[in-house]
Structure formats: structure tokens, C-alpha cells
Amino acid sequence: MRRIAAMLLLVTGLTATVARAESPEFVGSTQAPFTSVTISTVKPSADDVIAAADHFVVSQNYPNPFNLETTISYNLPEDATTLIKIYDVLGRQVKELENQTEAAGYHKVVWNGLDDSGNELASGVYMFVLAANDFYATRKMVLVK
DSSP states (O other): OHHHHHHHHHHHOOEEEEEEOOOTTTTTOTTOOEEEEEEEOOOOOHHHHHHTTTSOEEOOOBSSSBSSOEEEEEEESSOEEEEEEEEETTSOEEEEEEEEEEOSEEEEEEEOSBOTTSOBOOSEEEEEEEEETTEEEEEEEEEOO
């Protein structure tokens, strides 16, 4: 259980709260088993967006993991040709979300888990790449059906 939770956190970049059993033989030990794991996503706040107004910023998609759809948020400090593509773990492009010139400012795009042909994608790890002028960023996403 501990290894699975750690792998999920590593892949998705989520925050977690972990509770351990408090029986006497485990108190103070790093070997204590988990009694519960709470995982939550972090949605960017308005303060994060304001502070980032003069920088390229790409937030982690939310929710992540996601089922039906997920939102990708980003900030452009200047007008830019923005390209957002989704790739599977084998590096194959499965979806092109954006390919247009956008004004400076805060933007978001929603991905519904479909490929370029409109087919539902399988559960798994996907990456999105955002390119804007000379800026590039990659984030991992987990699609769960």
C-alpha cells in the first residue's frame, strides 16, 4: 500500500496526508503501516495568477487524476503562439488541444480525455506539453476510467 501511494504521488504531483497505525510497536517507527491515505489536488488560487502575471506559468492540471475532464491553466506574459499537445507514455501524440495565437494573460483549456479522432482514451498516464514562443513546459496527468 505504501509503495502504491508513493508511486501515485510521484506520477501525479498531488498532495497527501498519511495516517499511521498508533499501536505501541509502531510508535516512532518508520515501518508503521498506513491506516488511511487522503489524496487531494491543488487548484491554483487567484493570488498565484496575479503573482505570475509577468512570467510564463503552467499549472498542474486539475483535477488530477481525472475521469471525465481536466483543466489546464497557464499564464502568458506576452502575446504568443500557443501549442498544447497531449502524449501517451510511449511518446505518441494523441491530442492537439491548442494551436493559435493568444493575448497575454491567464488562460485555461479543458481536455475531455478524447483523442484527435474523438475516441475515448484508455486509463493511464499522459503528458501535456505547452509551447509558447521560446517557453516549453511538460506536466503529467492520470486518466482514470
